[in-house]
Amino acid sequence: MTAAASVPGKELEDNHRAALRSALGDAVRFNEPLAPKTSMRIGGPAAAYVSVSTPALLAQVLQICESEGLAWTVLGRGSNVVVRDAGFAGVVIHLTGEFTKISVEGETIRAGGAVPIVAVCREAARAGLEGAEELAGIPGSVGGAIRMNAGTRVEIGDLVRRVGILIPGHPGLDILPQFAYRTSSLDRRAVVCFADLVLRRGDRQAVQARVREHLARRNATQPLSLPNAGSIFRNPPGDFAARLIEAAGCKGMRCGGAEVSPKHANFIVNRGGATCADVLSLIDRVRDAVRQRHGVELELEIQIL
């Protein structure tokens, strides 16, 4: 099982380009390279790439996608997606402006959907609020983290009390999704505009020290100097994908420029010039090896766009 990376629909045609251009002006770009906007640094362009700075503009873009039946998706910080070599033939929505705001009131942090998780951790530490330290080092946005229920021992879903969303054709809604391991009940067509995270009052220096500890642990165990998309596979119940992959002898296995990291077996790194086809072939080889060695079917955690 893999979460769908986009809302399915039609590919962009000239009349759609004209409609987007006339409604959005400079906010839309065509044939926009996506590789630099993802942590894996691979893949082709977006047929249309729209930067939206307000909920009103977002509603307008969603309305166009919906009424024209276009394929669309939101791209957060691109740290959990791998873009296909042919790119994405629909509309990629990028949140900016109002969606990047963050504020602290008492023990609640309100963060826009585009706020980096790192900024949430920094604000929490500055305000002496504890509970989010384990999320430090997750290179995603609040919206992407909520969709994926990102985390380690603590997941973002443990902290979320309210999520403001927009769904095409509906007014803004405040909801509390259900969360499970690396997934949420968020509708595929819901865009996270903001979230309220509730933390606990703590000691500022102790919080900062725990954040530093956590970052150091990631640095020691993850191949952070090479482009990657985090864990490729979900952990199967009661086990770890990395353990199974390593025991199946896949560390260091390569397809073109893609390599199973010798440092962390559940990471595939781009050693330079990797294509999405390289990554997908390597994923197949790892899956085959794990199936043969352990009889376990690994499921993808990353999303293929």
Ligand SMILES: Cc1cc2nc3c(=O)[nH]c(=O)nc-3n(C[C@H](O)[C@H](O)[C@H](O)COP(=O)(O)OP(=O)(O)OC[C@H]3O[C@@H](n4cnc5c(N)ncnc54)[C@H](O)[C@@H]3O)c2cc1C
């Ligand atoms: C080095 C590294 C370490 C990582 N460590 C962890 C970890 O410890 N734990 C963990 O869980 N993950 C980890 N990840 C994976 C990734 O960082 C998280 O899944 C992150 O939450 C994805 O956020 P993003 O903004 O990058 O989302 P993207 O990759 O841009 O998108 C992921 C999904 O979220 C959707 N999405 C993005 N923004 C919104 C929005 N505003 N509204 C609705 N949907 C949205 C996208 O459409 C897509 O389906 C790691 C990744 C890397 C590269």
